[in-house]
Amino acid sequence: MNTKKAAIAILLSMIWISLSEFVRNEFLLKSFWVNHYTGMGIVFPSEPLNGVVWGVWALCFSIINYIVLRRFSFNQTIALSWIIGFVLMWLVIGNLGVLPMSILVYAIPLSILEVYVSVLIIYKIDKSI
Numbered sequence: 001m002n003t004k005k006a007a008i009a010i011l012l013s014m015i016w017i018s019l020s021e022f023v024r025n026e027f028l029l030k031s032f033w034v035n036h037y038t039g040m041g042i043v044f045p046s047e048p049l050n051g052v053v054w055g056v057w058a059l060c061f062s063i064i065n066y067i068v069l070r071r072f073s074f075n076q077t078i079a080l081s082w083i084i085g086f087v088l089m090w091l092v093i094g095n096l097g098v099l100p101m102s103i104l105v106y107a108i109p110l111s112i113l114e115v116y117v118s119v120l121i122i123y124k125i126d127k128s129i
Helices: 003-028 030-039 048-071 074-095 101-125
Strands: none
Touching: 003 030, 003 048, 003 101, 030 101, 048 074, 048 101, 074 101
């Protein structure tokens, strides 16, 4: 394993995931979130600290994608990572009642694309995988 290539792959993957999440949730789906939270009588959390937590999530998710890709095929990594990163999150926030279910029609394909590009970045940069 080339540590420098691994770090670059993880960093670029994290940047992609962060940008993807930001565009999806701040531009494409923000009204879904805000309306859902308003309907529950609470404010949608969008303070800078929330952004920092999402950045940490993106870093952790990139590391997971890297580790999974070292052990599984490209397609298996996409499937496993998508389940780990998104399906489990949606189950939890859906169970808590804070997931606007109407976003899933958009979020599912966009999250699959997010994982695909993340794994592709890692795959292309760290050829030792």
